[in-house]
Amino acid sequence: DTGVSQDPRHKITKRGQNVTFRCDPISEHNRLYWYRQTLGQGPEFLTYFQNEAQLEKSRLLSDRFSAERPKGSFSTLEIQRTEQGDSAMYLCASSPAFSYNEQFFGPGTRLTVL
Amino acid sequence: AQSVTQLGSHVSVSEGALVLLRCNYSSSVPPYLFWYVQYPNQGLQLLLKYTSAATLVKGINGFEAEFKKSETSFHLTKPSAHMSDAAEYFCAVSEAGTYKYIFGTGTRLKVLA
Numbered sequence: 001d002t003g004v005s006q007d008p009r010h011k012i013t014k015r016g017q018n019v020t021f022r023c024d025p026i027s028e029h030n031r032l033y034w035y036r037q038t039l040g041q042g043p044e045f046l047t048y049f050q051n052e053a054q055l056e057k058s059r060l061l062s063d064r065f066s067a068e069r070p071k072g073s074f075s076t077l078e079i080q081r082t083e084q085g086d087s088a089m090y091l092c093a094s095s096p097a098f099s100y101n102e103q104f105f106g107p108g109t110r111l112t113v114l
Numbered sequence: 115a116q117s118v119t120q121l122g123s124h125v126s127v128s129e130g131a132l133v134l135l136r137c138n139y140s141s142s143v144p145p146y147l148f149w150y151v152q153y154p155n156q157g158l159q160l161l162l163k164y165t166s167a168a169t170l171v172k173g174i175n176g177f178e179a180e181f182k183k184s185e186t187s188f189h190l191t192k193p194s195a196h197m198s199d200a201a202e203y204f205c206a207v208s209e210a211g212t213y214k215y216i217f218g219t220g221t222r223l224k225v226l227a
Contacts, residue, residue, distance in 0.1 A: 004157070031213060040123075042204050042217030043158070056214065091157060101146055101208050103215065105157035 002026075004106035006092050012112045013082055020078045021109045025094030032075050033103060034067055035091040036060065043091055049075060082113045116141050118207050120218035128226045133177075133192040135221045137205030140186060147188045148206045148215070149179055158204065164188060175199070200225045 005024045013019050025032050030051050035043035046065070047057045051072040061067075064082075069075040079086055089110050093103040121136040139145060146165050150158040162173025169181045179190045188205060202222045206215040 033214065035215075040219070042118075042206075042219050043215070045214040045216070048213055050213075058214075093158075095213070101213055102148070102160060102163055104160070105150075107157045108155075110155070 004092055004094055004104055006090075006106040006109050008109060009107060010110050010112075012114065014114050015082060015084060017082055018078065018080045019082060019111065020076055021090055021092075021111075023075045023077070023092030023106060025074070025092070026096075026104055027073075028096060029094035029104070030072065030097045031095045032069055033093040033095075034075070034077050035093065037089040037091055037108070038087075046077075079111075082111075084113050087111055087113045116145070116207050116209060116216045118205050118216055118218035120203075120205055120221050122221055123219065124222050124224065126224040126226055127195045129197055130194050133190070133195045133199065133223065135190040135203050135205075135223065137179075137188045137190065137218060138186055139188065139205075139207045141207060141209055143209055144183070146208045147179075147181060148208070149173065149177070149188075149190050150204045150206060152202045152204065152220075161190070161203075195223075195225045197225050197227065199223060 007022045033048040034046040037043040049069040064080045067077045089108045091108045092106045095103045117140045119138045148163045149161040162171045164181045172178045177192045202220045204220045205218040
C-alpha cells in the first residue's frame with residue numbers, strides 16, 4: 001500500500017491552456033474524490049466517483065472542468081481554457097467501500113496559471 | 115446545509131502548553147467528524163475521527179477530541195505541544211449517507227520555543 005499518488009506535483013501554465021492531472025488511489029478503494037484548495041482556505045469538494053461512476057459534482061465544477069475514472073482505478077481531472085482563478089492546490093482522496101468514509105489524501109497538484 | 119466553523123485562524127502556544135483548536139459544526143443529522151493536519155506543500159493526514167461510537171476520540175501524535183452534541187462541537191486538544199505540531203489543522207464533517215467532506219477554513223498552529 002503506497003498511498004494515494006498524484007501527478008504532476010506542480011504545474012505552471014499560461015492562461016487559456018488545457019491541463020490534466022492524474023490521481024492513483026489506494027488499490028482496493030472504490031471511492032475517489034477531488035477537492036480544490038486555495039491559499040488560506042480549507043479544501044472544497046469538486047466531485048466524487050464510486051468505481052467508474054461519477055456520482056456527485058459540485059457547482060464549483062464549471063463546464064471547463066471534467067473528471068473521469070474510466071476503469072474504476074485511476075482518475076484524471078482536466079481543466080480547459082485555464083484562468084488565473086484556477087490557480088490552487090488540487091487534492092485527490094480515496095476511501096474503501098465499507099468504512100466510516102475515512103478519506104486518504106494524496107500530496108496534491110499545485111497549479112499556477114500565469 | 116452542513117457547515118463547519120473553526121474559531122481562530124491562527125493559534126500560538128508555547129512548547130509544553132495545552133493545545134486547544136475549536137471546531138463547531140451544523141448538521142441536521144448526527145455526522146461523522148474528522149480532524150486532519152496539513153504540513154506545508156503536503157496533503158492532509160488524518161488525526162482522528164468520530165463515527166458515533168465513543169464521544170472522546172483519541173488520535174495519533176497525542177491528540178484527542180470530544181464530540182459534544184449539545185454544543186455541536188468537536189474541539190481538538192493535546193496536553194503538551196511539541197515543536198513538530200506546528201502545522202495547519204482542518205476540521206471536516208460528513209453526514210451519514212453522503213460521502214463528501216465539508217471542511218472548515220483551518221487553524222494554523224504555531225508552537226513557540
